Amino acid sequence: MSGSLATLRFVPLNKSHIPEILAIEVVTHSAPWSSKSFENELDHKHGIFLVALVDGKIAGYGGTWVLIDEAHVTNVVVREDLRGLGIGRKLMHELLTRAREMGAVCATLEVRSSNKAAISLYDSLGFVQATLRKHYYPDNGEDAVVMMLDDLIHWPK
Template identity: 40%
Template sequence: MEISIREMREEDLDRVMEIEKKAFTPPWSREAFLLELTKNLLAKYIVAVIDGDVAGYGGIWLILDEGHITNIAVDEKYRGLGIGNKLLEGLIQLCIDRNIRAMTLEVRKSNEIAKSLYKKYGFKEYGIRPKYYQDNNEDAIIMWKSIQF
């Protein structure tokens, strides 16, 4: 099975929304993704594709010399295959290609799988955003990674 990473396209949005709705509470809207793809000049989104099927996606905002990861999600039927790794590697490579010096993200305090993935790639916990998630007032852990060239 080959996992390929490419830029997200508008025609990917139906599949991305299927994954988004299962992965996040509350999910982003289709319109939010469309604006990210067509209007937000700071945003870059990628998808992981297996046998023509979008298996996951990731997004980042590139602001000056920082990259802010907005989301990473993998369809539950493809979890455990290393797709999250490939997506994170793709976002890190986008930053390296653009001389971005650091990356940041917020992750639910309870999301041990995601925190473990980020730590594997050198992200460190630097703070907490209290009651960041609106659905249940869960805290977010702020994580940062420096990029070495």
């Protein structure tokens, strides 16, 4: 895959993406999603799950559920060799814009307190820390930072 983002596009998750996504997922998260978790996103009535393609290959993926008027971001990943190029930011823009079109007026997410890159990304998008959930992650007992973007209607400011 070239490093060029000229071909970057976002498509809805389909079943054929899942094996490649699982390979990325296991090297990314200490508690990776299962195949079943991704399959559940395929026909999720209140969900948006997008795959970022660069040169037709999977560069990242992410999803959000729209629960009444709140977008809850469930997963956001950029392939390790393509990080720092702006794909994560574009993916979040795409997810939040589509969530707003589905009726979301605010957005929330949880992130590991040690995940400085993700916290910095969310911070730069306008999310603020709402609360801290102590020992939230069962795999290592790490705290979760709960972040909120409270005005998606007028976002980005």
